[in-house]
Amino acid sequence: MAIKDYLRQRYFPHMWCPGCGHGIVLNALIRAVQGMGLDKNDIVMTSGIGCSARISGYVDFHTLHTLHGRALAFATGVKLSKPELTLLVPMGDGDALAIGGNHFIHAARRNIDITAIVMNNRIYGMTGGQFSPLSGIGKKATTAPYTTIDSNFDVVKMAVASGATFVARTTAYHVLEAVDLLQKAISHKGFSVVEILSQCPTHYGRKNKEGDASSMMEFQKSKTGKLGSKALEKDPTLIPRGIFVDDKDASEYCSAYDKIIETAMKGR
Amino acid sequence: MARLKLKEHVINREWCKGCGICVHFCPKKVLELDSDEKVVVVRPEDCICCKLCELRCPDLAIEVLSTDDVPAAPASDDDSQDDSNEQ
Numbered sequence: 001m002a003i004k005d006y007l008r009q010r011y012f013p014h015m016w017c018p019g020c021g022h023g024i025v026l027n028a029l030i031r032a033v034q035g036m037g038l039d040k041n042d043i044v045m046t047s048g049i050g051c052s053a054r055i056s057g058y059v060d061f062h063t064l065h066t067l068h069g070r071a072l073a074f075a076t077g078v079k080l081s082k083p084e085l086t087l088l089v090p091m092g093d094g095d096a097l098a099i100g101g102n103h104f105i106h107a108a109r110r111n112i113d114i115t116a117i118v119m120n121n122r123i124y125g126m127t128g129g130q131f132s133p134l135s136g137i138g139k140k141a142t143t144a145p146y147t148t149i150d151s152n153f154d155v156v157k158m159a160v161a162s163g164a165t166f167v168a169r170t171t172a173y174h175v176l177e178a179v180d181l182l183q184k185a186i187s188h189k190g191f192s193v194v195e196i197l198s199q200c201p202t203h204y205g206r207k208n209k210e211g212d213a214s215s216m217m218e219f220q221k222s223k224t225g226k227l228g229s230k231a232l233e234k235d236p237t238l239i240p241r242g243i244f245v246d247d248k249d250a251s252e253y254c255s256a257y258d259k260i261i262e263t264a265m266k267g268r
Numbered sequence: 269m270a271r272l273k274l275k276e277h278v279i280n281r282e283w284c285k286g287c288g289i290c291v292h293f294c295p296k297k298v299l300e301l302d303s304d305e306k307v308v309v310v311r312p313e314d315c316i317c318c319k320l321c322e323l324r325c326p327d328l329a330i331e332v333l334s335t336d337d338v339p340a341a342p343a344s345d346d347d348s349q350d351d352s353n354e355q
Binding site: 003004007012013014016017018019020021022023024026027028031172173175176179201212213214217 | 282283284285286287288289291292293320323324325326327328329331
């Protein structure tokens with residue numbers, strides 16, 4: 001199937017700003033799905049609120065555009081009632097880790113077979129550029145004109161600590177790596193988290209003088225290092241990319257639940 | 269893997285927002301923005317069909333058609349369409 005067959009073309013051009021990294025995440029995601037040969041009718045995408053969440057309007061899967069931060073809760077409901085479906089949950093950094101922080105850690109703890117994609121542009125773009133829990137110290141935002149004093153979460157460490165059984169990080173610049181990691185995450189049976197560093201040239205880039213989309217992507221290229229690479233070994237300040245956790249043996253939530261049903265129904 | 273040959277760049281000018289990512293990252297400087305700030309192909313003969321412009325386009329506005337992209341034709345090397353040797 002052609003790439004465009006996975007899109008709801010009637011809604012294009014999309015609403016994201018010129019150079020927005022979320023478009024690249026969409027591009028990588030549909031290529032990952034196409035490469036795996038998945039049927040559109042077997043995929044459910046749930047999303048919350050924010051620039052990132054608008055992605056569910058553009059893909060021609062079953063889609064649910066739900067409440068801010070609650071996309072994983074809706075996805076959990078869908079998955080438990082129809083475990084044969086593939087659940088994709090793209091979220092922004094604020095959506096996933098601010099208002100949705102609790103849903104995120106508990107979905108990870110349960111190890112339910114859902115693929116969470118954190119499109120991390122380190123800002124609330126849709127509402128005008130407020131800082132998010134991923135902005136980090138010393139960054140400018142409309143709500144931090146004199147720079148932020150809040151530390152940021154590390155999505156990967158948080159996902160690992162919460163019990164996610166597949167955790168990976170990549171960037172919008174490394175798009176082929178993103179396609180590969182998304183495919184691995186989707187095939188993984190259990191809760192998978194893929195953090196994709198994305199650029200918001202309109203708010204984050206402009207406020208923090210990081211230039212246009214291309215220079216923000218140059219930043220993604222130069223300030224990250226692949227796990228196990230020489231570059232990362234030499235310069236530990238680089239943001240590591242790659243697969244951090246890939247645990248194939250952990251018990252998946254829906255399978256565990258099926259066993260409980262079997263036990264409870266014994267003799268009936 | 270046989271070297272890919274360019275057939276054409278299909279550019280959707282309605283979808284292109286002129287962010288310039290494709291222009292900036294093209295390894296052969298094949299693309300440029302025109303006076304309308306939309307991407308145009310200026311040096312098609314230099315294109316090596318790495319398709320990174322297509323993959324990195326946030327607006328999904330570029331498609332690079334190469335010799336192995338013949339629709340429904342029996343492909344001789346199945347791995348060629350994934351560009352697995354790039355990046």
